Amino acid sequence: MTYLAPVKDMLFVMNHVAGLEAVATLPGFxxxxxxxxxxxxxxxxxxNQDVIAPLNWEGDKAPSSFKDGVVTTTAGFKEAFKQYGAGGWQxxxxxxxxxxxxxxKLIHAACIEMVNSANMSFALCPLLTDGAIEALLTAGSDELKARYLAPMVEGRWTGTMNLTEPQAGSDLSMVRSRAEPQPDGTYKLFGTKIYITYGEHDMAENIVHLVLARVTGAPEGVKGISLFVCPKYMVNADGSLGARNDVHCVSIEHKMGIKASPTAVLQYGDHGGAIGYLVGQENRGLExxxxxxxxxxxxxxxQGIAVSERAYQKAVQYARDRVQSRPVDGSLNTAAPIIHHPDVKRMLMTMRAYTEGCRAMAFVAAAALDAxxxxxxxxxxxxNQAFYEFMVPLVKGYSTEVSLEVTSLGVQVHGGMGFIEETxxxxxxxxxxxxxxxxxxxxIQANDLVGRKTARDGGATVRAICEQIQDTEAQLAARSSDAAKAVGKRLAAGRQALLDAAAFIASGAKGSPNAVFAGSVPYLMLAGNVMAGWQLARSLIAAEDQLAAGNEPDFMRAKITTARFYADHILSKxxxxxxxxxxxxxxxxxxALDAF
Amino acid sequence: MTYLAPVKDMLFVMNHVAGLEAVATLPGFxxxxxxxxxxxxxxxxxxNQDVIAPLNWEGDKAPSSFKDGVVTTTAGFKEAFKQYGAGGWQxxxxxxxxxxxxxxKLIHAACIEMVNSANMSFALCPLLTDGAIEALLTAGSDELKARYLAPMVEGRWTGTMNLTEPQAGSDLSMVRSRAEPQPDGTYKLFGTKIYITYGEHDMAENIVHLVLARVTGAPEGVKGISLFVCPKYMVNADGSLGARNDVHCVSIEHKMGIKASPTAVLQYGDHGGAIGYLVGQENRGLExxxxxxxxxxxxxxxQGIAVSERAYQKAVQYARDRVQSRPVDGSLNTAAPIIHHPDVKRMLMTMRAYTEGCRAMAFVAAAALDAxxxxxxxxxxxxNQAFYEFMVPLVKGYSTEVSLEVTSLGVQVHGGMGFIEETxxxxxxxxxxxxxxxxxxxxIQANDLVGRKTARDGGATVRAICEQIQDTEAQLAARSSDAAKAVGKRLAAGRQALLDAAAFIASGAKGSPNAVFAGSVPYLMLAGNVMAGWQLARSLIAAEDQLAAGNEPDFMRAKITTARFYADHILSKxxxxxxxxxxxxxxxxxxALDAF
Structure with missing residues (x-):
């Protein structure tokens, strides 16, 4: 088994930290x-363990390939995606x-983590499809919904997001793809889109592209961008597939990673125009x-949490198996599995603490979205909406940044073997x-956090969250354990650091934008650190209570130690x-710019 | 030009920080x-710029290949190495x-950085050859020196280090390769060595393997290991090459990086025994x-500094060229090159500050070795020897750990393009x-720092260094600039943190080894951070003096700002x-170990 889903930790977080029982009191749940x-x-x-995870390394060895406009995915992906859809997981x-x-969303979050741990390249296909479904649910006409949603939800068709163009990456105001209105109410699309994940592949019967383009005569900038549905195959009124649409894959990228996931360059309208259907109203596409x-x-x-979990499991396995050197404390007179060595334990604890902290943060945010x-x-x-929106850039930015450190440590634990691809x-x-x-x-996440999530309300949201953190500090202070005291001390210092930084950000964003944005990513990392640390502090409280009640003592002790490790080694930053x-x-x- | 050697910064460090003039007063220099x-x-x-750097990406695309015991290096490597040797660079x-x-060594350090920036895979060949030369100079008999050294120094023959075996990685006490004494005073070697950099290749006439093995009947553990010279081709008394020796490459590894550098599995003695010559005395091989x-x-x-410098230069180039989004301060009403954006500047400054800090640290250590x-x-x-020995694990450990962050930022500055291999x-x-x-x-570096370099002298070396740092703090305090004040404040806090940590390490290493070694790598990172920050603080003093004298004001201002950035963003950790x-x-x- 190359991956074992951390179901126990997921359920602990859902039940004791993210408030699943409260979610289950909401109408509909x-x-x-x-x-x-x-x-x-x-x-x-x-x-995920039996079918999807074993395909992960296969995908790296034999990535998606491109020939004559056709993308062939790694052997096994197509069948696995059929099972994924048939099981209702999309x-x-x-x-x-x-x-x-x-x-x-809270339960969905656990499912999404699993498929990404199993196989990040594979999981990108349902991930993008989810996004396309969300967009149609939000703004699509009843007719579009009726025609497109069910096959996508069933996993028979997949979805894509077409934003980026060569000159328009982070800055979507530069989108140039154009849409010409047709007498029948449809549009003809023209342009080039790049970096389109699963923009072309052989895993589904149809691909539903969601495309940003400018209607002829639309205003410049972000206020002139509209959103279109553009299917690979036209869809007849009865739902059957018709002619091939004028959107074609001209190449896929040669990437450092996620190689099984095809990253396409898509050409729209080279043969007369790709037929597209407006989603919602013109010029509101970006919204x-x-x-x-x-x-x-x-x-x-x-995905950051998921790849961290997978890397952690692999490193633990190796650390148990690899025998090298005697323990420094003299407890064994022979070479020991390297998990005995303090620095290997420290690396594994770092990986574990980041992963569990970010998971708790994500699940808590997911529960807020449900509410x-x-x-x-x-x-x-x-x-809850304000809390969730504050958390999105942190879940995205912090969990992925720390996944770089976690996966790096994953290689490091393996020593020389880690650098050999076959490992x-x-x-x-x-x-x-x-x-x-x-x-x-x-x-970009940090800009969102600084601008829309902190400066716009003068720091009110972050201050409100910090008051909740102070409640947790008070609960920790009322406890007698060394772990609770240690975590409480770091949490208080972290919360104060966040408040100081937020005050600096909120007060300077207008007057000193260069100074504020020079600290934008550090501010994101600080906020993510404190939020994850806070959720682990709450985990510690729950685990101590469970431990006192005699429930799963080994698991609860590990939870407590992980929270303490996070506090002393990560929150301490x-x-x-x-x-x-x-x-x-x-x-x-x-x-000076010239001095670089 | 893909690489421009930072000669100006190197000479600044040599002349104003590492004391080249003092080195030039030493006998022989x-x-x-x-x-x-x-x-x-x-x-x-x-x-390096014209010949070796252009081969770097070629080596990644068309790595060394193995067939029937023969390793063929990337096209152009052989000719480049000939030029390297002919130019006297080995x-x-x-x-x-x-x-x-x-x-x-101080001048050599600059040369070594350049060849590694140009092409790390290529540079490994002279790097290992240098090591083999050092070992022969230290312990080889006059006859071995006479027969082997000159062709190696000329770059006609190369050298390797054969330590690792499948069961003996970090723990060399487990070496099992054996050496049978022969009546003629030579030895026959038997065993398997793995991860041998340039263990087989086509760039030189001969390869001189330095091999750790146990003489028949030698004691167990590290005190029974001897060092041997084992040439690929036997060397006749007149220096001409004789028969092929019984050491053969059986495979090379498929690695994540440095792909052009062949990493060989070498088999000794499968056809009767590889003839080896003892270096120095039996059982003193590890020494x-x-x-x-x-x-x-x-x-x-x-190498860490070198790859950081190369990644930095590439990122700066891209940041000047790529146009995306308006500046946050409204200074331009159109999209600007991304180097205008504060977070891109922050990333570039981080890369630059780490690189310049580690370079200054390495050059200062090299000058100490000369003394x-x-x-x-x-x-x-x-x-000076004590100082150098304290610095070796820091130069190795800190410069390479930070190179992971620097090269990661190098990808990040490129955005999506960074993930495309062709970039x-x-x-x-x-x-x-x-x-x-x-x-x-x-x-392993941290163990060395904790055990041999800190605990063994009770922290005396680190305290002596901290007294020197206090001198620098006093010089900073005597200056009026904001930059000097800011750097002085962080340096004092960093120095105190290092003293506190060293006291904890020195006092606990015997009694609480698990607690001390749980902090060993953080201690290494802390010490490296303070040492590099200290050298940048000294750089700031020198740059302010040069600026006052009217010398190269743009360069000096950048140096001052880089030191300040390092202090506030890195030393502050x-x-x-x-x-x-x-x-x-x-x-x-x-x-608990079972809880992972």
């Missing part, structure tokens, strides 16, 4: 309590009306795309590097990062 | 002053008696090997990952790391 979650996770684990959280299971981008950003954050959607009280919905640790390191780039680089943000602008702004 | 250094560096830059710091140029390992560790640290070897006063030699940024990221592993992992070391043991030691 009445059947989605702990028993349902456990059953769903067990089933999900089986498919539809876990989508509406029952369109064939989905209608489960909470709709943001809906799917927020979902996709959250999911990419989960933001389904809670009967508008004020509670609003509060497999290197694949995770190579795969992870895309995560801090796509769906908005870490800097927070005050230093605050200093970089508050005092560090001159080191950036005073550098 | 009288001609090695600033003018010589400038001339040597200029010549060295030409070869012999820069080796004795004139054997055909070398006899220049100081001799440490001589070449220290040189190699220092050089691997320089340790050549100073007429024994007390000065001893003091070239990804190669540096993949190449760098071996640096924290080979020639002793970071944990020091107190947090101290906390991890001093308070963080429980998070490691309390974790």
């Amino acid at each position: 009445e059947d989605a309590g702990p028993d349902t979650a456990a059953a769903v996770l067990d089933e999900c684990a089986k498919l 539809g876990v959280h989508h509406p029952v009306d369109f064939g989905g299971q209608g489960l909470p 709709y795309m943001f809906v799917m981008m927020n979902a996709a950003r959250f999911a990419v954050g989960q 933001a959607h389904a809670h009967p009280d508008a004020a509670v919905r609003k509060q 497999g640790a290197a694949q995770h390191y190579r795969d992870a590097k895309i995560l801090t780039i796509y769906e908005g680089t870490t800097a 927070a005050p230093g990062v605050r200093d970089s943000i508050v005092d560090g602008a001159a080191g950036v702004t005073e550098m | 009288e001609d090695a002053g600033p003018d010589t250094a400038a001339a040597v560096l200029d010549e060295c830059a030409k070869l 012999g820069v710091h080796h004795p004139v008696d054997f055909g070398g140029q006899g220049l100081p 001799y090997m440490f001589v070449m390992m220290n040189a190699a560790r220092f050089a691997v640290g320089q 340790a070897h050549a100073h007429p006063d024994a007390a000065v030699r001893k003091q 070239g940024a990804a190669q540096h990221y993949r190449d760098a990952k071996i640096l924290t592993i080979y020639e002793g992992t970071t944990a 020091a107190p947090g790391v101290r906390d991890s070391i001093v308070d963080g043991a429980a998070g490691v030691t309390e974790m």
